[in-house]
Amino acid sequence: IEPALVQAASATVGTGVNLTVDESIAITSSATTTMSRSITLTASTAIAESVFNVKTNDPDGYLLTLVSATTSNPAMKQPTDQSKMVNDFVGTSVATGNAPQAWSTKVTNSAEFGYSAFGSHVVNVGSDKFAATGVSSCGSSDTPSTTLNYAPLVSSANTIASHTSTTTSAGVDTTVCWAVEQNGTFYIASGSYQAMAIATATTQ
Numbered sequence: 344i345e346p347a348l349v350q351a352a353s354a355t356v357g358t359g360v361n362l363t364v365d366e367s368i369a370i371t372s373s374a375t376t377t378m379s380r381s382i383t384l385t386a387s388t389a390i391a392e393s394v395f396n397v398k399t400n401d402p403d404g405y406l407l408t409l410v411s412a413t414t415s416n417p418a419m420k421q422p423t424d425q426s427k428m429v430n431d432f433v434g435t436s437v438a439t440g441n442a443p444q445a446w447s448t449k450v451t452n453s454a455e456f457g458y459s460a461f462g463s464h465v466v467n468v469g470s471d472k473f474a475a476t477g478v479s480s481c482g483s484s485d486t487p488s489t490t491l492n493y494a495p496l497v498s499s500a501n502t503i504a505s506h507t508s509t510t511t512s513a514g515v516d517t518t519v520c521w522a523v524e525q526n527g528t529f530y531i532a533s534g535s536y537q538a539m540a541i542a543t544a545t546t547q
Contacts, residue, residue: 364400366399366400366401366546367399367400367401368397368398368399368401368405368544368545368546369397369398369399369514369544370395370396370397370398370407370542370543370544371395371396371514372393372394372395372396372542373392373393373394373395376391376392376393376521377391378390378391378521378523379391379485380485382523382525382531384530386485387524387525387526388485388486388487388522388523388524389485389522389523389524390481390482390485390486390487390488390520390521390522390523391481391520391521392481392518392519392520392521393518393519393521393540394516394517394518394519395407395516395517395518395519395542395544396514396515396516396517397464397504397506397510397514397515397517397544398510398511398512398513398514398515399509399510399544399546400509401509401546401547402508402509403507403508403546403547404505404506404507404508404509404510404546404547405504405505405506405510405544405545405546405547406502406504406505406544406545406547407464407502407503407504407505407517407542407543407544408500408501408502408503408542408543408545409458409460409496409500409501409503409519409540409541409542410496410497410498410499410500410501410540410541410543411496411497411498411538411539411540411541412539412540412541413498413539414498416431416495416497416498417429417430417431417456417495418431418456418495418496418497418538418539418540419431419456419496419523419536419537419538420536420537420538421534421535421536421537422535422537423535424534427532427534427536428536429454429455429456429523429531429536430450430453430454430455430456431455431456431457431495431496431497432444432446432449432455432456432457432458432493432494432495432522433449433450433455433495434448434449434493442494443459443472443473443491443492443493443494444492444493444494445489445492445493446487446488446489446491446492446493446522446524447489449524449526451526451527452526452527452528452529453525453526453527453529454523454524454525454526454529454530454531455523455524456495456496456521456522456523456538457493457494457495457496457521457522458493458494458496458519458520458521458522458540459473459474459481459487459488459491459492459493459494459519459520459522460473460474460491460503460504460517460518460519460520461473461474461478461479461480461481461491461517461518461520462504462515462516462517462518463515464504464505464506464515464517465503465504465517466502466503466504466505472492473491473492473493473494473503474490474491474492475490478490478491481518481520481521481522482520482522487520487522487524488520491520493520493522496538496540500543503517503519504517505547507547519540519542521538
C-alpha cells in the first residue's frame, strides 16, 4: 500500500484596525498682568504683555481672536466708577476700524489704551500688520514699541493669529502687547483701572 499524500490546507482573511482622532484645541494664558508702571504727572506711558499658547491637532490649523469682555467702550475704565476711563486707541482715523496703526498716530491731548501682538503665527489685519517678522518685544523703558502697530480693544473680535496645520505638543505662543499713554495737556484721573479681554482659539 502506497502512503497517501496529505496536502496542507490554509485559509486567509483580512482585517483592519480603525482609529479615531478627535479634533481638539486648547488655549492657555499667562496670569492677569499689570502695566509696567503707574501713570503720574510725569510718567505718561506704560506697557504690559499677555502670552496666549494654542495647541491643536486640526490639520487645517486655528484662528486666535481677541475681543473686549465688555460691550461698553472704552475697555479701560475704573470698575467702581465707569465714568472714569481711558479712550480706546484709534490712530489717525476711526475709519480704519480695528486695523493696526503705529502708536505715534494716537490722538493728541488725550489718553489712549490699545494692544498689539507678535509671534510666528501673527497675521495681517486689514492692510496692516501688528508686527514684522522677528519682533520679540513689547517695547522698552515703559514705552510702546515703534516696530509694532496697535488696535483698540473693542467688542468686535479681531483676528490676531492664524495657522493652517497642526501645532506641536508645545503649542505656539502669541504675545499680546498692551499700551497706554496720556499726552499733551491731558491727565488720566487717578484711581485703579482695568480692561478685560477674551482670547478665543478656534479650529479652521
